[in-house]
Amino acid sequence: MTNPYPDARFQPLSGTLTMYDLRTLRDNLDAIREQLGLRGADVPWDRLRTLIEQRRTMMTQAEQLRHELKKGSDEVATLKRGKQPADAAMAAMKAVGEGIKTIEDELRTVEETLTDLNLRIPNLPHTSVPVGKDAGDNKEVRKWGMPPTLTQPAKSHWELGESLGILDFDRAAKITGARFAVMTGAGARLERALINYMLDLHTTEHGYREVLPPFLVNRSSMTATGQLPKFEEDLFRLRDEDYFLIPTAEVPVTNLHRDETFTENALPIRYTAYTPCFRREAGSYGKDTRGLIRLHQFNKVELVTFTKPEQSHEELERLTGHAEAILQGLGLHYRVVALCTGDMGFSAAKTYDIEVWLPSQNQYREISSCSNFEGFQARRGNIRYKGPVGKKDSKSEFVHTLNGSGLAVGRTVVAILENYQQSDGSVLIPEVLRPYMGGLEHITKP
RNA sequence: GGAGAGGUGGCCGAGCGGCCGAAGGCAGCAGUUUGCUAAACUGCCGUAGGGGGAAACUUCUACCGAGGGUUCAAAUCCCUCCCUCUCCGCCA
Incomplete structure (x- = not known):
């Protein structure tokens, strides 16, 4: 059926x-x-x-x-x-x-x-998803940690970044346009350190296999994961080829196994991938116009898994935990929110957002989104599994696919700058990142 | 970018326009033989959809990279596209 x-x-x-x-x-x-x-x-x-x-x-x-x-x-x-x-x-x-x-x-x-x-028909929400109209009906599931106690008024990450000489939005606008950023010096290195920290944790502690996929994909791939045909206006598309810039690593990594059939005992399969992500952000004019929060290009480390249907909801909890582990390692206060039926994405059956605390905005902001797509993408992409060959009843079935940010790197930089800002205008580097930063403990003005 | 070769069932590999859903081989499954393994032999052995049957099964339809075309009839002929390989050019 x-x-x-x-x-x-x-x-x-x-x-x-x-x-x-x-x-x-x-x-x-x-x-x-x-x-x-x-x-x-x-x-x-x-x-x-x-x-x-x-x-x-x-x-x-x-x-x-x-x-x-x-x-x-x-x-x-x-x-x-x-x-x-x-x-x-x-x-x-x-x-x-x-x-x-x-x-x-x-x-x-x-x-x-x-x-x-x-x-163009969206996925069916799982029965455990709270019913609601919009983000206001989302349900907070848990919180971790505490907001930092700052002795000075919280500065925004762009103020901090510009005064520390590590973020340059003016030149990014010159080179390309609005909603792009240039990172330099310790800022560029922080971004790179985070990518490596995340990938290392996921591959060594959480059992994911690292993938470095193409950043351009074809129409079939975008259709399988659900970006097309309905959301073409959100994507960057090449002029001379029918290729699209990926909006998330979810697309190339899930499509690794499009039109493939796994043997049952190969599941679950867990991948992690660093990629840049490209989004048109059509319709978000006026929102988050400053800073690193909403860019046309940002870096993300993604988690993608393929499971048997009966394992997928347990896997969603697990995967969300893996994303949380990054924030915990960095000592950043966050909460986990279960999206309601009205706020979920087109392809998702169930989604948890992880929201990190931003002192300058005095609110939680999304830094990760973890979803179970159940069989939705698997059907569109023809991704199946079957029991051992020879067994008579081993008919192939669709796998369940899941993914989550683990994490959005740019927004993690935002969180670090804002949560670790010091009264002298410098930023303390979380300990786990220092080995990736050549031992650097503070980012200070040049 | 230029020139050439090729894409057939899980894999390899045949296939004068009609009796080709497709030879043969390998792998797999069931069995015979066997002290065990191996070998040998026999049979089965693609996927999907519709109809019939309680079921084993049976029947129809589609599928030989994809899409169009020619023909009463296409894996086979023609066109377009995609992919792979080889050589040349170019480049990290």
Whole structure:
């Protein structure tokens, strides 16, 4: 029932798989619609229903005609071999062939529309997800640590960074434009130290395998993880190739195993990857216009895992814990929030955000987002697993995919600058980072 | 960027436009033989969707990189695209 190939014709015509198996969709349309609630508000459900039915009837017709054509052609062959006249049979089959072509042309249009609509239906939230309208309905799950006690008024990270000579937004604007940053000196090194610290912790302590993937991906990859077709305006796209800059390592790393089948005992598989991330940030004009919080390009260390369906929710807890471990190592106060149904991303079945404390803003800001996509991406990307070969009942099933930031590096720099700022304007470097900083303990004015 | 070669079932590898869902081999599964292993032999052995059956199963349809076209009929002919390999050029 989770099969994405409702029939063999569907895949080649669409080129990409769909979120919902058409039969599941047809049989449960009203239930799915209801469960999606606000999330599925812009889905044309009735049109979808009609198209599914049309597709079904047309396929039956086409199959019958093709059967006729096949038999007729065999007859022609027999006649010709027996040196009998075959003109009548050939003429009849020509008509049948034309009929098939007509139906298939229509069928193709129907399937294209259907696939496109289907790919725009969001994932179903898990039952444990709090129901709500927007971020205000998210549920705080836990807190760790305490805000720092500052003896001076908290400066923003951009004030600190500019006065310490490690952040340069003016020159970034000159080189490229708004929402870019240049890091120099100890700032650049801090960024690099964080990347290495995160990767080292995840690979040595948490059991992830490091991946360094391409930063440009094709359309199929973006469709599998759910960025396309609905959110193309959020992506940077190349002009001369149908390639996109990745908005997160989730895309290339999850797509490592697109169209692959794991053996059951290979799961779970855990990857960590450092990549830059590129986002258009369309529609966020006026938000976080200063500083490192919202850039078109930022660095991130990502965690991506593939599990069997029954393991995925336990895995989400675990993965979130791995992201938290970074903040704990750095001694940064944070809280974990369970996103409500209305605030979750398109592809997610369940999401925890980790929010770090920012003294200058006197609030928590997102520094990591950890999600379980269940089978949503696996269906779109055709990522399966099956039991040992030879076992009769070892039918392949879709894996569950998960990912989370572990962590967003730029925002971690923000948190360090702000939480570790000293009364003399310098910034203390958390101890775990010092080995990565050549022993440096403070970032001071040059 | 230029020139050439190629993409067929889990793998290797055949395939005059019709009886080709596709020879053969390897691997795998079941069995015979066997003191064990091995070998030998026999059978089975792609995926997906629809119909029938309680089920073993059966029947129809699709799939030979992808998409179009020619034809009564395409793995086979034509066009476009993608990918891989070799050589040349260029480059980190």
